[in-house]
Amino acid sequence: MNFWEKMLNIDRRWIYLAIAIIVIVPFFARMGLPVVPTREVESIYNLVDSLGPEDAIFVGWDFDPGTEAENQPMGVAVLRHAFSRHVPVFITAYYPLGQALAQQAVGGIFDTRVPGNYAFVPWTEWESMRAAGFAGRDSLETAWTAAGHALPEGARGWVFEGVDYAFLGYQPSFYLVILGMGTSIASQYPTDTNGNPVPEMPILQAHKTLRDVDLAVTLAGSTTCMTWVIYGTSRVGLRVAFGVTAVMATDYFPYIQSGQIVGMMGGLRGAAEYEVLETQGGYTDVTGKAYRGMDVQSLAHIAIILMVVLGNIAFFAGGFNKKTALKARR
């Protein structure tokens, strides 16, 4: 067995070890490489950036834990952007597991022990102000702070349940739910995940159907994202943006060109681009998990390219392209 053959027959556990080291090291030695946003992500960011308290968006947690590393930072970034601009957000989930991941995401954003997060006001806690008459978000916030509630140190603002945010959660046969929300959101979600009455919420009174919603961002690790296009865009003209895994991203470029989707965050890179845009826009002080993950992904991609190159050098230098087969490998 010559050198090239030995190289091609290398025990695959060495390759696994190399990848493990390459993936772990950047967490301790940050590179901080610059991320340049693409137009596919910028178009989503610009659309959310143009919205305000009178508008509304849906964020669909349409993935399960398998793709959490890629999809979760996208959802967190979009939520932070929306909360900063007081754009009301409806949260839904295609899978039961997606609902739990969404709860983890909002739980992280509402943890005011971490600077830069948002103080959450549950629906039941501002009941007395509701009883006095709801007259818009600004007056609610004024009344809330006048009642002696101080914004925790480091927090960026308040998020009022039922005004800024409604956690609708999971429903079975979600494609039918999207169809149904085209005529009435309340008919599909009489209560939210906390059991609060959705039809009474100001967010719903201002946005009764999907026709009143400005954007749906679906975060998916499978073709479930297409459900929003098929039943939302084509039926009621809902604007949809995708946040999909990197391996899926290539499938959806035709939908961007045809105008069926507004834009797309592809993989961890897409989430990192959104985080960079948010930081540049002044909505966050520091970039998030996705941006930190780009160092790892950079080195992993370089390592895989090097392996492809080395594998090809060994293959051709050893003359294996002229032989029928290599000897047995482990």
Added chain:
Amino acid sequence: MIALVGGVIMIIQYFVPHRISQDVFNYYTSWGPIVATFALILGVGSVTRVHMYKIRMKSTNWAYSLAVILPMFLMPVFALLPGSLLGGTDGPGFFDFMYSRVQIPIQATMFSMLAFYIASAAFRAFRAKSLLATVLLVAAVFVMLAQVPIGDLAGRWLPNTGQWILRFPNLAAKRAIELGVGFGMLATSLKIIFGVERGWLGGAGE
């Protein structure tokens, strides 16, 4: 007959904006999730029957069937247990614990292992054996470098080339595939609605 009537009504309804048509549609979308929920019971029953048979017969890998059945029935039981079992009085229950400490790490680990397999496969199998394979390999290198910021260090031309591959050649190929798949789905749907294709009713091969 139910598929035929239901399918034709839903097609006609889509093109008729009259109130009666909308009422039919709303009625259907209200009933749909309810029917689907009961179908879930049917699904659980079917999965249980298949795996219980494997366990009873001690067929090959029957222990995996046990790994399916036990969590499927234990998780609803965990959901009913109070959070106080974990030490707190109003904290998350055992169900949340099992979800966040067992299910999420398992699924995330399974997906993460792909990185190791891809690296090994790239080294062993990604060869420039022919012109087409070389084109694929070069395109893959450009797209991979375009997806990470380290590619920008070589200059904007590199990520721009990767993005160009995604936005034009990739888009054209995907569109062709999607059109083919779309026409195929249309033909299959019509065959099901009009009863030409009945394989979904079961009994295939009988």
